[in-house]
Amino acid sequence: MGAVTDESPPLARLFAIAFRTLIDGLHERLAARGWHDVKPTFGFVLLAAREAGIQSSEVAALLGISKQAASKIVDAMVEADYVSRSPHPDDQRAKIVTLTVRGAQLLDDVEQIYAELESEWATIVGGAQIEGMRENLVTVLLATHGGRLPQVRAT
Numbered sequence: 001m002g003a004v005t006d007e008s009p010p011l012a013r014l015f016a017i018a019f020r021t022l023i024d025g026l027h028e029r030l031a032a033r034g035w036h037d038v039k040p041t042f043g044f045v046l047l048a049a050r051e052a053g054i055q056s057s058e059v060a061a062l063l064g065i066s067k068q069a070a071s072k073i074v075d076a077m078v079e080a081d082y083v084s085r086s087p088h089p090d091d092q093r094a095k096i097v098t099l100t101v102r103g104a105q106l107l108d109d110v111e112q113i114y115a116e117l118e119s120e121w122a123t124i125v126g127g128a129q130i131e132g133m134r135e136n137l138v139t140v141l142l143a144t145h146g147g148r149l150p151q152v153r154a155t
Helices: 011-032 040-050 056-063 067-079 101-125 127-144
Strands: 083-087 095-099
Touching: 011 101, 040 056, 040 067, 040 083, 040 095, 040 101, 056 067, 056 095, 067 083, 095 101, 101 127
Parallel strands: none
Antiparallel strands: 083 095
16 A cells, blocks of 8 residues: 555545535535525534434534533524424423424435535546445445444534
8 A cells, every 4th residue: 555645645534625515515505595594513403303303412412512502503493493392202301303394395405405416526527436436435334333324423
């Protein structure tokens, strides 16, 4: 194996640059579609809440921030009508955060934009290359995470 040079940067650096490029493109296109109040941290909460909801107390761990800061983020998301809070069915002291119709619409737009961005990359390197990259990443992630894709989290 050769040394890392400017021509062969580490994968971690390339993934970080690619991630930032995709996220910046996502937020530019969301704004163009009228989603002006979306903060980058919202995506992590929306994804976690998509299936069966997430406990308010789990948002802090998901984002790697204090419970108070997480509560403020959830408050902002409730105010923007992306999520709602309701009593947890098994623990009345806990609150569960779930998607609203507007939150689900936002996630639909996010998925469409990601498809557009991937299509643009496919124009550059080819659709088979993009699908091969996806398959390889899934294979590595499944192998290193006990056969399941891990939850997307901020930290």
